[in-house]
Amino acid sequence: MKSTIRIQPEDFDISEQYQLLRDLTKGIGAVVTFTGLVREFEPSGDQPSAIDSLSIQHYSGMTEERLSQIVDRAAARWNLLGVTIIHRIGELLPSEQIVFVGVASQHRNDGFMAAQFIMDYLKTQATFWKQISQNGRSCWVDSKVSDAQALKRWNLPEDKDL
Amino acid sequence: MKSTIRIQPEDFDISEQYQLLRDLTKGIGAVVTFTGLVREFEPSGDQPSAIDSLSIQHYSGMTEERLSQIVDRAAARWNLLGVTIIHRIGELLPSEQIVFVGVASQHRNDGFMAAQFIMDYLKTQATFWKQISQNGRSCWVDSKVSDAQALKRWNLPEDKDL
Amino acid sequence: MVKLLFFGRLSDYANGVPTQIQASTAAEIRQQLVTEHPLLATELSEPQVLVAVNKQIVDWQQALQDGDEVAFLPPVTGG
Protein backbone atom coordinates (compact mmCIF):
# COMPACT_ATOMS: atom_id res chain seq x y z
CA MET A 1 0.00 0.00 0.00
CA LYS A 2 1.51 3.29 -1.14
CA SER A 3 0.47 6.43 0.71
CA THR A 4 1.15 10.08 0.04
CA ILE A 5 0.42 12.89 2.49
CA ARG A 6 0.96 16.52 1.56
CA ILE A 7 0.21 19.75 3.38
CA GLN A 8 0.77 22.75 1.16
CA PRO A 9 -0.40 26.29 0.34
CA GLU A 10 -0.45 25.43 -3.40
CA ASP A 11 -3.53 24.23 -5.23
CA PHE A 12 -3.63 20.63 -6.52
CA ASP A 13 -4.78 18.96 -9.73
CA ILE A 14 -7.14 16.06 -9.09
CA SER A 15 -6.52 14.45 -12.48
CA GLU A 16 -2.79 14.32 -11.72
CA GLN A 17 -3.50 12.73 -8.34
CA TYR A 18 -5.97 10.32 -9.89
CA GLN A 19 -3.41 9.25 -12.51
CA LEU A 20 -0.74 8.67 -9.86
CA LEU A 21 -3.13 6.39 -7.95
CA ARG A 22 -4.24 4.60 -11.11
CA ASP A 23 -0.67 3.93 -12.16
CA LEU A 24 0.36 2.39 -8.81
CA THR A 25 -0.42 -1.24 -9.55
CA LYS A 26 -2.22 -3.40 -12.06
CA GLY A 27 -4.88 -4.72 -9.72
CA ILE A 28 -6.82 -1.47 -9.24
CA GLY A 29 -10.52 -1.79 -9.94
CA ALA A 30 -11.85 1.29 -8.15
CA VAL A 31 -10.67 4.82 -7.41
CA VAL A 32 -12.73 6.98 -5.04
CA THR A 33 -11.89 10.66 -4.69
CA PHE A 34 -13.21 13.27 -2.33
CA THR A 35 -12.53 16.95 -2.86
CA GLY A 36 -13.59 19.59 -0.35
CA LEU A 37 -14.15 23.12 -1.67
CA VAL A 38 -14.58 26.51 -0.01
CA ARG A 39 -18.33 27.16 -0.08
CA GLU A 40 -19.16 30.67 -1.22
CA PHE A 41 -21.78 31.11 1.50
CA GLU A 42 -21.65 30.15 5.15
CA PRO A 43 -24.16 30.75 7.94
CA SER A 44 -23.65 34.09 9.69
CA GLY A 45 -26.12 34.50 12.52
CA ASP A 46 -29.45 33.30 11.16
CA GLN A 47 -28.77 33.28 7.45
CA PRO A 48 -26.13 32.38 4.88
CA SER A 49 -23.82 35.17 3.88
CA ALA A 50 -21.05 35.37 1.27
CA ILE A 51 -17.57 34.74 2.56
CA ASP A 52 -14.51 36.79 1.63
CA SER A 53 -11.90 34.13 2.31
CA LEU A 54 -10.88 31.18 4.44
CA SER A 55 -7.58 30.89 6.23
CA ILE A 56 -6.18 27.56 7.46
CA GLN A 57 -3.58 27.18 10.18
CA HIS A 58 -2.02 23.86 11.21
CA TYR A 59 0.46 22.39 13.68
CA SER A 60 3.36 21.42 11.47
CA GLY A 61 4.73 17.98 12.28
CA MET A 62 1.78 16.89 14.39
CA THR A 63 -0.64 17.15 11.45
CA GLU A 64 1.49 14.91 9.22
CA GLU A 65 1.86 12.38 12.03
CA ARG A 66 -1.89 12.27 12.68
CA LEU A 67 -2.77 11.94 9.01
CA SER A 68 -0.29 9.12 8.69
CA GLN A 69 -1.88 7.35 11.69
CA ILE A 70 -5.31 7.77 10.10
CA VAL A 71 -4.09 6.25 6.83
CA ASP A 72 -2.48 3.32 8.72
CA ARG A 73 -5.75 2.61 10.49
CA ALA A 74 -7.70 2.72 7.25
CA ALA A 75 -5.17 0.38 5.60
CA ALA A 76 -5.45 -2.06 8.52
CA ARG A 77 -9.21 -2.10 8.17
CA TRP A 78 -9.78 -2.27 4.42
CA ASN A 79 -8.00 -3.76 1.46
CA LEU A 80 -6.34 -0.69 -0.09
CA LEU A 81 -3.77 -0.29 -2.87
CA GLY A 82 -3.08 3.44 -2.56
CA VAL A 83 -4.10 6.48 -0.51
CA THR A 84 -3.38 10.16 -1.15
CA ILE A 85 -4.25 13.02 1.18
CA ILE A 86 -3.56 16.64 0.25
CA HIS A 87 -4.63 19.48 2.55
CA ARG A 88 -4.04 23.11 1.79
CA ILE A 89 -3.06 25.74 4.35
CA GLY A 90 -3.01 29.53 4.25
CA GLU A 91 -5.47 31.89 2.57
CA LEU A 92 -8.13 30.40 0.26
CA LEU A 93 -10.84 32.11 -1.79
CA PRO A 94 -14.44 30.98 -2.33
CA SER A 95 -14.76 27.86 -4.54
CA GLU A 96 -11.07 27.00 -4.15
CA GLN A 97 -10.05 23.42 -3.35
CA ILE A 98 -9.21 22.71 0.31
CA VAL A 99 -8.68 18.99 0.66
CA PHE A 100 -8.27 15.91 -1.51
CA VAL A 101 -8.58 12.29 -0.44
CA GLY A 102 -8.02 9.63 -3.08
CA VAL A 103 -8.22 5.89 -2.48
CA ALA A 104 -7.36 3.12 -4.94
CA SER A 105 -8.54 -0.42 -4.22
CA GLN A 106 -9.52 -3.63 -5.92
CA HIS A 107 -13.18 -3.31 -5.01
CA ARG A 108 -15.40 -0.28 -4.59
CA ASN A 109 -16.58 -0.85 -1.04
CA ASP A 110 -13.05 -0.65 0.40
CA GLY A 111 -12.46 2.63 -1.41
CA PHE A 112 -15.72 4.24 -0.34
CA MET A 113 -15.34 3.13 3.29
CA ALA A 114 -11.71 4.21 3.58
CA ALA A 115 -12.34 7.62 1.98
CA GLN A 116 -15.19 8.34 4.41
CA PHE A 117 -13.21 7.05 7.38
CA ILE A 118 -10.24 9.24 6.47
CA MET A 119 -12.42 12.34 6.05
CA ASP A 120 -14.26 11.72 9.34
CA TYR A 121 -10.98 11.34 11.21
CA LEU A 122 -9.27 14.19 9.39
CA LYS A 123 -12.13 16.54 10.35
CA THR A 124 -11.96 15.68 14.03
CA GLN A 125 -8.38 14.54 14.71
CA ALA A 126 -5.98 16.34 12.37
CA THR A 127 -4.52 19.56 13.73
CA PHE A 128 -5.99 22.14 11.34
CA TRP A 129 -7.88 25.29 12.32
CA LYS A 130 -10.02 27.34 9.98
CA GLN A 131 -10.70 31.05 10.16
CA ILE A 132 -13.42 32.52 8.00
CA SER A 133 -13.54 36.10 6.78
CA GLN A 134 -17.10 37.28 6.26
CA ASN A 135 -18.65 40.77 6.15
CA GLY A 136 -15.19 42.19 6.81
CA ARG A 137 -14.73 40.23 10.04
CA SER A 138 -12.57 37.21 10.81
CA CYS A 139 -13.90 34.38 12.99
CA TRP A 140 -12.48 31.02 13.96
CA VAL A 141 -14.76 28.25 12.75
CA ASP A 142 -16.43 26.18 15.49
CA SER A 143 -16.08 22.43 15.37
CA LYS A 144 -19.29 20.68 14.30
CA VAL A 145 -21.28 18.27 16.41
CA SER A 146 -22.14 16.41 13.18
CA ASP A 147 -18.44 15.73 12.56
CA ALA A 148 -17.98 14.32 16.05
CA GLN A 149 -21.06 12.15 15.53
CA ALA A 150 -19.86 10.91 12.14
CA LEU A 151 -16.91 9.30 13.95
CA LYS A 152 -19.15 7.11 16.05
CA ARG A 153 -20.17 4.91 13.15
CA TRP A 154 -16.63 3.51 12.94
CA ASN A 155 -17.07 2.36 16.47
CA LEU A 156 -13.44 1.74 17.37
CA PRO A 157 -12.71 2.17 21.07
CA GLU A 158 -8.98 2.61 20.47
CA ASP A 159 -9.66 5.45 18.05
CA LYS A 160 -10.27 7.71 21.00
CA ASP A 161 -6.59 7.97 21.79
CA LEU A 162 -5.60 8.94 18.28
CA MET B 1 -30.07 19.48 -9.39
CA LYS B 2 -28.35 19.01 -12.73
CA SER B 3 -27.79 15.47 -13.90
CA THR B 4 -25.85 14.09 -16.86
CA ILE B 5 -26.05 10.47 -18.03
CA ARG B 6 -23.89 9.22 -20.87
CA ILE B 7 -23.39 5.75 -22.34
CA GLN B 8 -20.56 5.69 -24.84
CA PRO B 9 -17.75 3.61 -26.30
CA GLU B 10 -15.32 6.53 -25.90
CA ASP B 11 -13.09 6.99 -22.88
CA PHE B 12 -13.77 9.92 -20.51
CA ASP B 13 -11.60 12.45 -18.70
CA ILE B 14 -12.37 12.62 -15.00
CA SER B 15 -10.86 16.08 -14.57
CA GLU B 16 -13.20 17.43 -17.25
CA GLN B 17 -16.18 15.80 -15.50
CA TYR B 18 -15.01 17.08 -12.14
CA GLN B 19 -14.70 20.64 -13.49
CA LEU B 20 -18.19 20.50 -14.98
CA LEU B 21 -19.62 19.47 -11.61
CA ARG B 22 -17.57 22.06 -9.75
CA ASP B 23 -18.73 24.85 -12.04
CA LEU B 24 -22.44 24.02 -11.66
CA THR B 25 -23.26 26.27 -8.71
CA LYS B 26 -21.57 28.36 -6.08
CA GLY B 27 -22.72 26.36 -3.09
CA ILE B 28 -20.66 23.20 -3.73
CA GLY B 29 -18.57 22.11 -0.77
CA ALA B 30 -17.88 18.50 -1.71
CA VAL B 31 -17.30 16.48 -4.87
CA VAL B 32 -17.13 12.69 -4.62
CA THR B 33 -16.04 10.69 -7.65
CA PHE B 34 -15.97 6.98 -8.25
CA THR B 35 -14.16 5.48 -11.21
CA GLY B 36 -14.32 1.78 -12.04
CA LEU B 37 -11.42 0.30 -13.98
CA VAL B 38 -10.87 -2.99 -15.81
CA ARG B 39 -8.78 -5.11 -13.42
CA GLU B 40 -5.90 -6.83 -15.15
CA PHE B 41 -6.55 -10.09 -13.33
CA GLU B 42 -9.80 -11.87 -12.63
CA PRO B 43 -10.47 -15.24 -10.99
CA SER B 44 -10.45 -18.09 -13.47
CA GLY B 45 -11.22 -21.37 -11.76
CA ASP B 46 -9.26 -21.33 -8.53
CA GLN B 47 -6.78 -18.56 -9.19
CA PRO B 48 -6.48 -15.11 -10.73
CA SER B 49 -5.49 -15.02 -14.35
CA ALA B 50 -4.69 -12.11 -16.70
CA ILE B 51 -7.57 -10.94 -18.84
CA ASP B 52 -7.32 -10.10 -22.55
CA SER B 53 -10.27 -7.75 -22.74
CA LEU B 54 -13.72 -6.91 -21.46
CA SER B 55 -16.73 -6.34 -23.65
CA ILE B 56 -19.85 -4.52 -22.45
CA GLN B 57 -23.29 -4.84 -24.00
CA HIS B 58 -26.33 -2.83 -22.96
CA TYR B 59 -30.02 -2.40 -23.72
CA SER B 60 -30.13 0.99 -25.38
CA GLY B 61 -33.00 3.11 -24.12
CA MET B 62 -33.73 0.97 -21.09
CA THR B 63 -30.30 1.60 -19.57
CA GLU B 64 -30.64 5.38 -19.80
CA GLU B 65 -34.12 5.19 -18.29
CA ARG B 66 -32.95 3.06 -15.38
CA LEU B 67 -29.94 5.24 -14.66
CA SER B 68 -32.15 8.29 -14.69
CA GLN B 69 -34.53 6.61 -12.19
CA ILE B 70 -31.55 5.78 -9.97
CA VAL B 71 -30.39 9.41 -10.04
CA ASP B 72 -33.91 10.64 -9.25
CA ARG B 73 -34.07 8.35 -6.24
CA ALA B 74 -30.69 9.49 -4.99
CA ALA B 75 -31.71 13.14 -5.44
CA ALA B 76 -34.92 12.53 -3.49
CA ARG B 77 -32.97 11.00 -0.63
CA TRP B 78 -29.96 13.31 -0.30
CA ASN B 79 -29.25 16.98 -0.81
CA LEU B 80 -27.41 16.97 -4.15
CA LEU B 81 -26.30 19.76 -6.48
CA GLY B 82 -25.09 17.69 -9.43
CA VAL B 83 -24.74 14.08 -10.57
CA THR B 84 -22.85 12.67 -13.55
CA ILE B 85 -22.85 9.04 -14.67
CA ILE B 86 -20.76 7.85 -17.61
CA HIS B 87 -20.67 4.18 -18.55
CA ARG B 88 -18.66 2.81 -21.42
CA ILE B 89 -19.80 0.06 -23.76
CA GLY B 90 -17.97 -2.10 -26.31
CA GLU B 91 -14.46 -3.55 -26.08
CA LEU B 92 -12.20 -2.43 -23.22
CA LEU B 93 -8.62 -3.37 -22.39
CA PRO B 94 -7.07 -4.06 -18.96
CA SER B 95 -6.74 -0.91 -16.79
CA GLU B 96 -9.14 1.09 -18.97
CA GLN B 97 -11.89 3.16 -17.35
CA ILE B 98 -15.37 1.58 -17.33
CA VAL B 99 -17.63 3.79 -15.29
CA PHE B 100 -17.63 7.22 -13.67
CA VAL B 101 -20.00 8.50 -11.01
CA GLY B 102 -19.52 12.06 -9.79
CA VAL B 103 -21.65 13.77 -7.17
CA ALA B 104 -21.49 17.42 -6.12
CA SER B 105 -23.15 18.47 -2.87
CA GLN B 106 -22.92 21.02 -0.11
CA HIS B 107 -21.78 18.51 2.49
CA ARG B 108 -19.65 15.42 2.19
CA ASN B 109 -22.05 12.86 3.63
CA ASP B 110 -24.66 13.47 0.90
CA GLY B 111 -22.03 13.00 -1.79
CA PHE B 112 -20.57 9.81 -0.33
CA MET B 113 -23.99 8.26 0.29
CA ALA B 114 -25.38 9.15 -3.14
CA ALA B 115 -22.28 7.89 -4.99
CA GLN B 116 -22.46 4.53 -3.19
CA PHE B 117 -26.22 4.26 -3.69
CA ILE B 118 -25.86 4.98 -7.40
CA MET B 119 -23.09 2.40 -7.82
CA ASP B 120 -25.00 -0.26 -5.87
CA TYR B 121 -28.10 0.27 -7.99
CA LEU B 122 -26.18 0.60 -11.23
CA LYS B 123 -24.48 -2.75 -10.58
CA THR B 124 -27.74 -4.58 -9.97
CA GLN B 125 -30.42 -2.67 -11.88
CA ALA B 126 -28.92 -1.05 -14.97
CA THR B 127 -29.09 -3.15 -18.13
CA PHE B 128 -25.41 -3.79 -18.83
CA TRP B 129 -23.82 -7.17 -19.44
CA LYS B 130 -20.08 -7.86 -19.29
CA GLN B 131 -18.19 -10.48 -21.20
CA ILE B 132 -14.60 -11.24 -20.24
CA SER B 133 -11.96 -12.61 -22.54
CA GLN B 134 -9.37 -14.66 -20.67
CA ASN B 135 -6.95 -17.38 -21.80
CA GLY B 136 -8.37 -17.03 -25.30
CA ARG B 137 -11.96 -17.74 -24.19
CA SER B 138 -14.93 -15.43 -23.80
CA CYS B 139 -17.28 -15.81 -20.84
CA TRP B 140 -20.24 -13.80 -19.66
CA VAL B 141 -19.59 -12.46 -16.19
CA ASP B 142 -21.83 -13.82 -13.43
CA SER B 143 -23.67 -11.34 -11.23
CA LYS B 144 -22.21 -11.15 -7.73
CA VAL B 145 -24.02 -12.04 -4.54
CA SER B 146 -22.05 -9.24 -2.81
CA ASP B 147 -23.62 -6.69 -5.19
CA ALA B 148 -27.13 -7.94 -4.42
CA GLN B 149 -26.34 -7.77 -0.72
CA ALA B 150 -24.92 -4.24 -0.96
CA LEU B 151 -28.38 -3.11 -2.04
CA LYS B 152 -29.97 -4.23 1.19
CA ARG B 153 -28.35 -1.51 3.25
CA TRP B 154 -30.48 1.12 1.50
CA ASN B 155 -33.48 -0.70 2.80
CA LEU B 156 -36.12 0.79 0.54
CA PRO B 157 -39.05 -1.55 -0.10
CA GLU B 158 -40.09 0.37 -3.22
CA ASP B 159 -36.63 -0.05 -4.72
CA LYS B 160 -37.50 -3.63 -5.55
CA ASP B 161 -39.66 -2.59 -8.45
CA LEU B 162 -37.02 -0.40 -10.05
CA MET C 1 -46.18 -9.69 -34.11
CA VAL C 2 -43.79 -8.71 -31.34
CA LYS C 3 -40.10 -7.87 -31.61
CA LEU C 4 -37.62 -10.10 -29.72
CA LEU C 5 -34.37 -9.09 -28.01
CA PHE C 6 -31.94 -11.30 -26.09
CA PHE C 7 -29.15 -9.92 -23.90
CA GLY C 8 -26.02 -11.17 -22.13
CA ARG C 9 -25.48 -14.92 -22.23
CA LEU C 10 -28.90 -15.33 -23.88
CA SER C 11 -27.58 -13.56 -26.97
CA ASP C 12 -25.13 -16.47 -27.50
CA TYR C 13 -28.10 -18.78 -28.12
CA ALA C 14 -30.16 -16.42 -30.23
CA ASN C 15 -28.53 -17.17 -33.55
CA GLY C 16 -31.22 -18.04 -36.07
CA VAL C 17 -34.07 -17.05 -33.77
CA PRO C 18 -36.58 -14.88 -35.62
CA THR C 19 -36.46 -11.20 -34.64
CA GLN C 20 -40.27 -11.05 -34.77
CA ILE C 21 -42.77 -13.61 -33.57
CA GLN C 22 -46.50 -14.04 -33.04
CA ALA C 23 -47.26 -14.68 -29.36
CA SER C 24 -49.66 -13.53 -26.67
CA THR C 25 -47.29 -13.73 -23.65
CA ALA C 26 -43.56 -14.00 -22.94
CA ALA C 27 -44.17 -17.43 -21.44
CA GLU C 28 -45.66 -18.48 -24.78
CA ILE C 29 -42.59 -17.18 -26.63
CA ARG C 30 -40.37 -19.39 -24.47
CA GLN C 31 -42.68 -22.35 -25.18
CA GLN C 32 -42.48 -21.72 -28.92
CA LEU C 33 -38.66 -21.80 -28.79
CA VAL C 34 -38.40 -25.23 -27.10
CA THR C 35 -38.39 -27.32 -30.30
CA GLU C 36 -36.07 -25.38 -32.58
CA HIS C 37 -33.97 -23.56 -29.95
CA PRO C 38 -33.90 -25.90 -26.94
CA LEU C 39 -30.70 -24.40 -25.42
CA LEU C 40 -32.15 -20.91 -25.54
CA ALA C 41 -35.45 -22.13 -24.08
CA THR C 42 -33.54 -23.80 -21.22
CA GLU C 43 -31.62 -20.58 -20.51
CA LEU C 44 -34.90 -18.63 -20.53
CA SER C 45 -36.24 -20.98 -17.86
CA GLU C 46 -33.60 -19.83 -15.36
CA PRO C 47 -35.52 -18.10 -12.56
CA GLN C 48 -33.27 -15.00 -12.64
CA VAL C 49 -34.16 -14.19 -16.26
CA LEU C 50 -36.48 -11.19 -16.43
CA VAL C 51 -38.79 -10.03 -19.20
CA ALA C 52 -39.13 -6.40 -20.24
CA VAL C 53 -41.90 -5.25 -22.52
CA ASN C 54 -41.20 -1.88 -24.08
CA LYS C 55 -38.33 -1.47 -21.57
CA GLN C 56 -40.46 -2.09 -18.46
CA ILE C 57 -40.05 -5.25 -16.39
CA VAL C 58 -43.28 -7.27 -16.56
CA ASP C 59 -44.67 -10.65 -15.59
CA TRP C 60 -44.12 -13.58 -17.99
CA GLN C 61 -47.91 -13.85 -18.27
CA GLN C 62 -48.60 -10.25 -19.25
CA ALA C 63 -50.66 -9.98 -22.45
CA LEU C 64 -48.59 -8.71 -25.38
CA GLN C 65 -49.77 -6.14 -27.90
CA ASP C 66 -48.94 -6.06 -31.57
CA GLY C 67 -45.65 -4.15 -32.03
CA ASP C 68 -44.39 -4.69 -28.46
CA GLU C 69 -40.65 -5.00 -27.92
CA VAL C 70 -40.03 -8.07 -25.73
CA ALA C 71 -36.57 -8.30 -24.18
CA PHE C 72 -35.16 -11.20 -22.18
CA LEU C 73 -32.65 -10.09 -19.54
CA PRO C 74 -30.27 -12.28 -17.56
CA PRO C 75 -28.87 -10.77 -14.32
CA VAL C 76 -27.09 -7.50 -15.15
CA THR C 77 -23.34 -7.10 -14.60
CA GLY C 78 -22.46 -3.50 -15.33
CA GLY C 79 -20.25 -1.09 -13.46
Added chain:
Amino acid sequence: MVKLLFFGRLSDYANGVPTQIQASTAAEIRQQLVTEHPLLATELSEPQVLVAVNKQIVDWQQALQDGDEVAFLPPVTGG
Protein backbone atom coordinates in the same frame (compact mmCIF):
# COMPACT_ATOMS: atom_id res chain seq x y z
CA MET D 1 12.27 26.00 30.15
CA VAL D 2 9.52 24.69 27.83
CA LYS D 3 8.45 26.11 24.46
CA LEU D 4 4.83 27.35 24.17
CA LEU D 5 2.53 27.14 21.13
CA PHE D 6 -1.09 28.32 20.84
CA PHE D 7 -3.35 27.36 17.93
CA GLY D 8 -6.71 28.39 16.49
CA ARG D 9 -8.65 30.93 18.51
CA LEU D 10 -6.04 30.65 21.28
CA SER D 11 -3.49 32.26 18.97
CA ASP D 12 -5.59 35.46 18.99
CA TYR D 13 -4.87 35.86 22.71
CA ALA D 14 -1.21 34.87 22.63
CA ASN D 15 0.20 38.28 21.73
CA GLY D 16 2.93 39.20 24.21
CA VAL D 17 2.96 35.77 25.83
CA PRO D 18 6.55 34.53 26.23
CA THR D 19 7.48 31.76 23.77
CA GLN D 20 9.41 29.99 26.55
CA ILE D 21 8.42 29.55 30.17
CA GLN D 22 9.52 27.71 33.30
CA ALA D 23 6.80 25.32 34.46
CA SER D 24 6.44 21.74 35.66
CA THR D 25 2.98 20.96 34.15
CA ALA D 26 0.61 22.41 31.52
CA ALA D 27 -1.85 23.17 34.32
CA GLU D 28 0.82 25.29 35.95
CA ILE D 29 1.43 27.18 32.69
CA ARG D 30 -2.25 28.10 32.59
CA GLN D 31 -2.07 29.24 36.21
CA GLN D 32 0.95 31.43 35.47
CA LEU D 33 -0.93 33.17 32.64
CA VAL D 34 -3.94 34.21 34.76
CA THR D 35 -2.54 37.55 35.97
CA GLU D 36 -0.99 38.98 32.83
CA HIS D 37 -3.06 37.16 30.18
CA PRO D 38 -6.45 36.59 31.80
CA LEU D 39 -8.35 36.22 28.48
CA LEU D 40 -5.95 33.52 27.30
CA ALA D 41 -6.13 31.76 30.68
CA THR D 42 -9.93 31.75 30.46
CA GLU D 43 -9.81 30.28 26.94
CA LEU D 44 -7.37 27.63 28.15
CA SER D 45 -9.88 26.61 30.82
CA GLU D 46 -12.43 25.54 28.21
CA PRO D 47 -12.83 21.78 28.67
CA GLN D 48 -12.33 21.04 24.94
CA VAL D 49 -8.82 22.54 24.90
CA LEU D 50 -6.19 19.77 24.66
CA VAL D 51 -2.51 19.84 25.53
CA ALA D 52 0.15 18.22 23.36
CA VAL D 53 3.69 17.73 24.59
CA ASN D 54 6.14 17.11 21.76
CA LYS D 55 3.12 16.55 19.45
CA GLN D 56 1.48 13.88 21.63
CA ILE D 57 -1.77 14.59 23.49
CA VAL D 58 -1.11 14.37 27.25
CA ASP D 59 -2.81 15.09 30.54
CA TRP D 60 -2.65 18.65 31.94
CA GLN D 61 -0.83 17.23 34.95
CA GLN D 62 1.94 15.42 33.08
CA ALA D 63 5.43 16.40 34.31
CA LEU D 64 7.27 18.54 31.75
CA GLN D 65 10.95 18.13 30.86
CA ASP D 66 13.34 20.90 29.96
CA GLY D 67 13.10 21.61 26.23
CA ASP D 68 9.57 20.16 25.81
CA GLU D 69 7.29 21.74 23.21
CA VAL D 70 3.91 22.39 24.85
CA ALA D 71 1.04 23.12 22.46
CA PHE D 72 -2.50 24.18 23.40
CA LEU D 73 -5.09 22.96 20.90
CA PRO D 74 -8.72 24.05 20.64
CA PRO D 75 -11.08 21.67 18.76
CA VAL D 76 -9.75 21.12 15.24
CA THR D 77 -11.71 22.27 12.17
CA GLY D 78 -9.87 21.05 9.08
CA GLY D 79 -11.18 19.42 5.92
